[in-house]
Amino acid sequence: MNKRYTLGMLTLVAAITLSGCGAKKANDAEGAANGGNNGAANSSNESNATSGSGADDTTYLFASDGSYAPMEYMDKDVLKGFDIDFLDAVMKEAGLKYEVRNVAWDAMLESVKQGxxxxxxxxxxxxxxxxKQTYDFSAPYFESTNVILVKEDSDIKSASDLKGKKVAVxxxxxxxxxxxxIIGEGNTDLKKFDSNAVALLELDQGGADAVVADIAIVRDYIKNNPDKKLKEVLDNTNFTPEYYGIAYPKDSGLKAKLDPAIKAVIENGKYAEIYKKWFNEEPDTTHLTETE
Incomplete structure (x- = not known):
């Protein structure tokens, strides 16, 4: 999280205001929607914790690229999304104070690396x-996979069918x-953009036959744009599951403070509550508790 970035355009950006899953870059054209690098911070005061770390009065500062709805996005000057709610629950469980700020993807990763x-x-x-060579990661907290987004009348059924097609990512x-x-290094059929918002716009305008992106982003876009007549294509052979984690600088002591809280939030039902709020379904947390 792998891994972000006229009324019609605002609808597009708000629907998928994206960063990613995996590795994402910010889209300068979306600066206004993303709140630039100066989005307002959400903060949480220390609370009663069941897995807290004692008398730690530090206010921990988190970065998030608010361009990846519904995981994280800017609503005016406030960061919202699944990740934001999840972080709040974890920090409350750990009994730690924090702030989270909207920061462009590349700047976020570099700053976290420096710590x-x-x-x-x-x-x-x-x-x-x-x-993992550059960052320490928390225990995984979200299972994702990439999917293919195409028009409803498309005959594309798998990633293999994308060879010879224009694909936006x-x-x-x-x-x-x-x-x-799959397509080949340097193949101009693979069209790379600064954000998923622009990749999706390329599909909408006919410049691409498909978009490949994280499943949560694709489904959110389909849900918010029924008039575009789109469908998702799952390919469990070529696209295997991947897991999101909180990234820390190497040898950060924060991982030891938050991993027990993440486990507690997943097991005590709070995670399911947040998940249902954003995705309207029960989560399958089996692999989260098994994967490290």
């Missing part, structure tokens, strides 16, 4: 072996990595 201004990033960041995401392997 100076921001102590962590939560932004639909997929846990990958490559990223957000550059630097797991969708980009997967489709590069």
């Amino acid at each position: 100076k201004e921001y102590q962590a990033g939560i932004s639909s960041i997929s846990i990958t072996d490559e990223r 957000q550059g630097g995401t797991t969708a980009d990595i997967l489709m590069t392997k």
Whole structure:
């Protein structure tokens, strides 16, 4: 989280205001919708905790690229979304104070890596072996997968059918990595954009035959744009599950404070409550409790 970024355009950006899943980049054109790098911070005061870390009076600063609805997005000057609600529940469970701010994807990752201004990033960041070389990750808190978005009359049934087609992705995401392997490095049929919002616009305007992106983003876009007559295509062979985690600088002590809280939030029913709020269905947390 793998892994963000006229009335019609505002509807598009609000519906998928995206960052990703996997690795995402911010879209400068969406600065107003994303709140730039100066989006208002949500904060949480210390609360009674069942898995708290004692007398820690630090206010931890989190970064999130608010361009990936419904996971994280800007509503005027306030960050909202599944990740934001989940983080609030975790920090309350841990009994820790925090703030979360809207920060462009690349700047977010770099700042978290340095560990100076921001102590962590939560932004639909997929846990990958490559990223583990640079960051520590929390226990996984969300299972995702990439899916294909096409027009309802499309005959595309799998990722293999995308060869020879124009495919739009957000550059630097797991969708980009997967489709590069399938279509081929340097293939101009793979159209890479700064955000999923622009990739989706490319499909809408006929410049692409398909978009590949995280399932939550695709489903949210279909739900909010019924007039566009779109459908998702699942491909469990080429697109395997991936897991989002909170990213920390290497050797961060915050991981040890939050992993027990994440486990508690998943097990005590709060996670399911948040999940149902944003996705209107019960979560399957089996792999979250099994995966580390």
